[in-house]
Amino acid sequence: MRRYCIVERDSHEFHAGSKARNDVGQILTQQGWTALPVHRSQGKGIPDKLKMAAVTWMEWRKVSRTVAQGDTLLVQYPLDMYPKVSRLAIPFLRSMKENGVQIIMLIHDLDSLRGIEGNGERQFLETADVLVAHNQVMAEYLCERGYGDKAIRTLGLFDYLAQDVSAACNTGDPWEVVVAGNLMPNKAGYVYRLDQLDSKVRFRLYGPNYQQGAPQAGVKYCGQFPPEQLPQVLRGGFGLVWDGDRIETCSGVYGQYLEYNNPHKTSLYLACGLPVIVWDRSAIATYVVEHRLGIAVGSLAELPRRLQHMSREEYAALCQGAREMGERLRRGDMLRRALRGHPGAEDEVSG
Known part of the structure; x- marks a missing residue:
């Protein structure tokens, strides 16, 4: 019985489209899993879709012929390609499942949480054993959607x-707050x-799509960097x-999604x-507070008061x-623990 994981690549190298996906592949291969490469979408338009349809069908046929009864296959969902093209993998996943392959589906994103249906999400997830x-x-959401018959494990954190x-990342100044990620107005407006906070909290922004406008007091844009470089350049206390x-609450589609997901940032x-610092209605808030990894607030307007009353010891x-x-995340402990299936894996924080 062997363990395999799907690793997405472009025409030149293994490439998962995001650091979270890359890290999963690296952690698993370090643990002795065998990587099975498939291509990801590289461009846009009809020609690329037609090419990817043929490539996807051939590569998933090869995967299905490689994995045998009793083996385990881990797939990162959704596949990093056009949704309609990705569905070509479903018949092969069903065939492998029928032939006694255990399929683990590690979820990165669920369109149904945004009200988007018909993209193959149900067909993919139904093939999974775990x-x-x-x-x-x-x-709990997955159980409500009808997947309660499957083993469901939780990461806790990516x-x-x-x-x-x-070592300079943490400046030791709680009034200096880092914001990293996509800064486009429709996501991080x-x-x-x-500057409406009118306080001595200072924000340092890192990421793409920042729209430079009139300077804001207490806000500094520090540029954009590849995910691998950010641990060398971030500077702040939170x-x-x-x-x-909105600063009053997390709003809109992206804000509401925080009620279910673990943001990679x-x-x-x-x-x-x-x-x-997390939104107190986010799914990750309880974990953060219980394990003393930070604080939860309902509005950014609460920050000045919370920081003012925070002792040095706290x-x-x-x-x-x-x-x-951070040491555990840098080692890949969370995925290893989740796949070992320890009871209470999400809540256990000792090394």
């Missing part, structure tokens, strides 16, 4: 592999309203996990030794929790 969800809230993390166009901050404890968790 689903790996972000957290308990997502696991891993964030990194070897070189600058709140960053263009941070990392902020927020989405939507949470893992980035912790891997850098930064405690986090902040030091949060930094210590972030450092300890």
Whole structure:
């Protein structure tokens, strides 16, 4: 019985389209899993879709002929390609399942949480024997959607592999808050309203699609960097996990999605030794607070008061929790633990 994992690549190298996907493949191969490469979408338009349809069919046929009865196959869902093209993999997954292959589906994203149906999500997830969800809230959602007959495990947090993390990432100043990620206005519109807080909180922004406008007091744009470089360049005392166009709450489609998912930026901050600030209605809030990895607020307007009343000892404890968790994330402990299926894996934080 062998263990295989699907690893997506472009025409030149293994490439999963995001650091989270790359890290999963690296962790598994380090643990002795065999990588089975399939191509990801490389361009846009009809010609690329037609090419990818043929490539996808041939490569998944090869996968189905490689994996045998009693083997395990891990697939990262959704596949990093056009949804309609990705469905060509479904008949091969069904065939493998019927032939006695155990299929593990590690979930990165669920369109149904955004009200989007008909993209093959149900057909993919129904082929799985084991689903790996972000957290308990997502696991309960999957049960409500009819997947309660499957083994559902939770990550707790995504891993964030990194070897070189600058000790200077955490400046020791809780009033200096890092915001990392896609800064386009329709996703992170709140960053263009941070000066409304009228406080001594200072924000440092890192990421693409920032729309430079009139300068905001207390807000500095620090540029964009590849995910692998961020642990060397981030500087701050907290990392902020927020989405939507309002500072009063997380709003819109992206904000509401926080009620179910684990944003990868949470893992980035912790891997850098930064405690986090999260929305108190987000799925990750309970985990963060219980394990003393940061604080939860209902509105960014609460930040000045929360920071003002935070003692040095309390902040030091949060930094210590972030450092300890960061070490685990940089090693890939969360995925390893989830796949070992330890009872209470999500809640266990000792090494």
